[in-house]
Each structure stands twice: as C-alpha cells, then as structure tokens.
Amino acid sequence: MLVIDDSALMRRLMSDLLSVDPLIEVVGTAADPFIARTKIKRLSPDVLTLDVEMPRMDGLSFLGNLMRLRPMPVVMVSTLTAKGAAVTLDALAAGAVDCIAKPQADLGGGLSAYGEQLRAKVRQAANTRAVSRATAPNRPVPATAYRHPNLHVIAIGASTGGTNAILDVLSALPADTPPIVIAQHIPGAFSAAFAERLNQHSAMTVVHAGPSQPLLRGHAYVAPGGFHLRVYRRGTAWHCGTSDDEPVNGHRPSVDVLFESVAQHVGSGAGAALLTGMGSDGARGLLALRNAGAYTLAQDQPSSIVWGMPGAAVALGAAQQVAPLNQVATRLLGRGEVR
Incomplete structure (x- = not known):
C-alpha cells in the first residue's frame, strides 16, 4: 500500500x-x-x-x-x-x-x-472493489405510491460504502415517510456532517440523534459515531436514544443493537434494510426483526461495495428479500411491493 x-x-x-x-x-x-x-x-x-x-x-x-x-x-x-x-x-x-x-x-x-x-x-x-458512482440511483418514490398501512418505523444499517448507499435510499423517499433510524459505521468526527449531508439531499428532515427524542414522521435519525442508537416505546409513541455502552461486534454504533431494539419495541410494524458493509454486524438483528414479523431486506451483492453484512444476513435466513440498491426505497415503503 x-x-x-x-x-x-x-x-x-x-x-x-x-x-x-x-x-x-x-x-x-x-x-x-x-x-x-x-x-x-x-x-x-x-x-x-x-x-x-x-x-x-x-x-x-x-x-x-x-x-x-x-x-x-x-x-x-x-x-x-x-x-x-x-x-x-x-x-x-x-x-x-x-x-x-x-x-x-x-x-x-x-x-x-x-x-x-x-x-x-x-x-x-x-477486500473492496472500486465502484463508479455513475450507477443508477434509486427511483424517487411518488408521494401517492403504495404504502403498507402498518409501517411505523424504518431501520437502516450499513458500513463500508454505506454513506453513499444510505444517501441514495433517503434521496428517493418522500417527505411523509415514516420515521427512519440509521446506524452507519462512521467515525464520530464525521457523523454530524454525514447527517447534514443527508438532510441536504432528502425531502425528509435528517438529524444527528440525541440522548432522547420522539420519532416523528418525515424525520430520519442518524446514530452519532461512538454511540449506540436504540428505539423504545414511551406511552403510545416511539422514541430513540443514544448511549455509550460497550461496542458490539467491535462497533459503536452497532447495527445489531439498533435492529434488536426495533424488533423488541416495534416488531411487525417495522421495515428494515441491511446495506453494504464489511463483517456481519446487523445480520443477527435483522433475523430478530424477521422473527418479530417485520419486513426485512438485504442489499444484493452486485450493487454492494462489500457484501459482508447483507451476505451474512442472507446466510442466516434473516432477509425476506434481496434487492439492488435502486429498489430499496420502494420495497421498504411497500414492504416488498414494487410498483
């Protein structure tokens, strides 16, 4: 090197x-x-x-x-x-x-x-391959597109290559999308700037997640680097919060930590996508989500920079569907339906 x-x-x-x-x-x-x-x-x-x-x-x-x-x-x-x-x-x-x-x-x-x-x-x-950013982006999902009536929270996890993959997904989603929680492996020095970059390119409002805040429709919450992000229920509403407890799978934020909290507190009302990334973080959490009745999706190998995390989820049987990046937004909102 x-x-x-x-x-x-x-x-x-x-x-x-x-x-x-x-x-x-x-x-x-x-x-x-x-x-x-x-x-x-x-x-x-x-x-x-x-x-x-x-x-x-x-x-x-x-x-x-x-x-x-x-x-x-x-x-x-x-x-x-x-x-x-x-x-x-x-x-x-x-x-x-x-x-x-x-x-x-x-x-x-x-x-x-x-x-x-x-x-x-x-x-x-x-172990990665250089990929041109000229690949086809996600198709914007029309505001009148099909919505699953029981979709309350969307969870997204990624690592290597994920900053671009998550931007592609969020830029394709309309402003009235259910709240999204995001765990991306990224150093703490860059996560606030990453959230701001997503906010600039999304119809949703994207924020750097804090210690405790309600999940609002049309908002996305990015885990700060160096902190786990979890979802929990407070009364009739869902909230998210950060913590600095021990890394999981060597990561903080850990996708498994986020996904498992969504499985526990949202269950069948959730949709989740595990995107490009090295290792296996998020695979176990995606399986927990599927077992809880949530819709689960893994990015396919050809569109991934590294098919480690989504590949591990597929091997566990955690993903109901495997799809290219440019179909992720539509499949999440329709819980598998592409129209």
Missing part, C-alpha cells in the same frame, strides 16, 4: 502503525499527489491512504482523477475540522471506500487503538 500525506511526520507515523500488521506491506510514501502518481505507476499498490488537505493538489481533486483513470480502494485521512469532514464526505461520494480522522497529538495511550482501527480499515479496503 501507499501512504500519501504532505507531513513527513505523519507519513512516518502512518507507515509505522500499518507495518505492525504482517498482512500489510507499505511499499512507499508520497508527499503530494504528483509524487503519488509516479509511485502508483511504478509500485502498483493495492490500497492508498490519502490526506484530504495537501498543497499543489488537494486530496479530493486527486481522488477524482484516480477514480477516472485507475480506480482503486482509497481510505481518506482527514483533520478534525468542519472543512475536513465535509471534504471527506465528498471523497466518499467520489469513490473512496472509507475514512479515518488523523491521529492527534494528545492521543497518548490511544495511539495503539488508533493503529488497530487504521489497520482494520486498510485490510477492509483491500
């Missing part, structure tokens, strides 16, 4: 952290995209880590050129700033497979944990 960063200190740190894993070989580093271009041609790395903010050419511009000329898995490395978060989401939309915040000077003993996270993201990236 190739590490691209304008800071010599960061290039050395990233290389040292990655080289701990015997399965990862850092074949080179580059101080800017122009040097990187030459080294990519000469070294043929399988994965890149790419700095967002660099001189001469920024990471987003370089990524656009790379995805057009030589698509390959890229993990974006971003500073913890509002600008860095926004550009990182632009990079994910342009084809990067994952993102991670830059390590901070005050990490201290946390550097070991950061290294584990970085290595996991690089290993995952190596």
Whole structure:
C-alpha cells in the first residue's frame, strides 16, 4: 500500500502503525499527489491512504482523477475540522471506500487503538472493489405510491460504502415517510456532517440523534459515531436514544443493537434494510426483526461495495428479500411491493 500525506511526520507515523500488521506491506510514501502518481505507476499498490488537505493538489481533486483513470480502494485521512469532514464526505461520494480522522497529538495511550482501527480499515479496503458512482440511483418514490398501512418505523444499517448507499435510499423517499433510524459505521468526527449531508439531499428532515427524542414522521435519525442508537416505546409513541455502552461486534454504533431494539419495541410494524458493509454486524438483528414479523431486506451483492453484512444476513435466513440498491426505497415503503 501507499501512504500519501504532505507531513513527513505523519507519513512516518502512518507507515509505522500499518507495518505492525504482517498482512500489510507499505511499499512507499508520497508527499503530494504528483509524487503519488509516479509511485502508483511504478509500485502498483493495492490500497492508498490519502490526506484530504495537501498543497499543489488537494486530496479530493486527486481522488477524482484516480477514480477516472485507475480506480482503486482509497481510505481518506482527514483533520478534525468542519472543512475536513465535509471534504471527506465528498471523497466518499467520489469513490473512496472509507475514512479515518488523523491521529492527534494528545492521543497518548490511544495511539495503539488508533493503529488497530487504521489497520482494520486498510485490510477492509483491500477486500473492496472500486465502484463508479455513475450507477443508477434509486427511483424517487411518488408521494401517492403504495404504502403498507402498518409501517411505523424504518431501520437502516450499513458500513463500508454505506454513506453513499444510505444517501441514495433517503434521496428517493418522500417527505411523509415514516420515521427512519440509521446506524452507519462512521467515525464520530464525521457523523454530524454525514447527517447534514443527508438532510441536504432528502425531502425528509435528517438529524444527528440525541440522548432522547420522539420519532416523528418525515424525520430520519442518524446514530452519532461512538454511540449506540436504540428505539423504545414511551406511552403510545416511539422514541430513540443514544448511549455509550460497550461496542458490539467491535462497533459503536452497532447495527445489531439498533435492529434488536426495533424488533423488541416495534416488531411487525417495522421495515428494515441491511446495506453494504464489511463483517456481519446487523445480520443477527435483522433475523430478530424477521422473527418479530417485520419486513426485512438485504442489499444484493452486485450493487454492494462489500457484501459482508447483507451476505451474512442472507446466510442466516434473516432477509425476506434481496434487492439492488435502486429498489430499496420502494420495497421498504411497500414492504416488498414494487410498483
């Protein structure tokens, strides 16, 4: 793999952290995209880590050129700033497979944990395929489209590739859609910006979920990075809330945690979709939802960046249907009906 960063200190740190894993070989580093271009041609790395903010050419511009000329898995490395978060989401939309915040000077003993996270993201990236964002988006669901009368809450879970997949689903849904709760594996530094990005491209109102709030029709609630999101019943209404208890399946938010809470408190009044992602988080929760009478859907393999999570759900028999991404919105609202 190739590490691209304008800071010599960061290039050395990233290389040292990655080289701990015997399965990862850092074949080179580059101080800017122009040097990187030459080294990519000469070294043929399988994965890149790419700095967002660099001189001469920024990471987003370089990524656009790379995805057009030589698509390959890229993990974006971003500073913890509002600008860095926004550009990182632009990079994910342009084809990067994952993102991670830059390590901070005050990490201290946390550097070991950061290294584990970085290595996991690089290993995952190596098992993904670069996919063009020119693929057909979800068809917008007309406001008069078929609705299942007992659909009260929709739950969506995703990981690698999920920021784009969830945007595609939400942008196709009308403003009067039942409340949606979302667990996407994303660093805490980027989840608020992700919620805002979804809000800009959706007819629904999309918010960063808080400790306790009612679920309202026409609203979607995104789990903050570093917090689980659960749904519960209070009187006659459903609410959602966040917590920072232990990670599940190595994740916080965990899709299993969200799905299992929806299965327990909403049951047959729910619809759920498990989208692209590495690993198996959400598969067990989707099975719990199906057993509770909810409608369950898994994204199909051809339209997934990684068919890990949805594939695990299919293997468990948790998904009533398997469908391409551009049919997810319609199937959720119609609980399987496509019209």
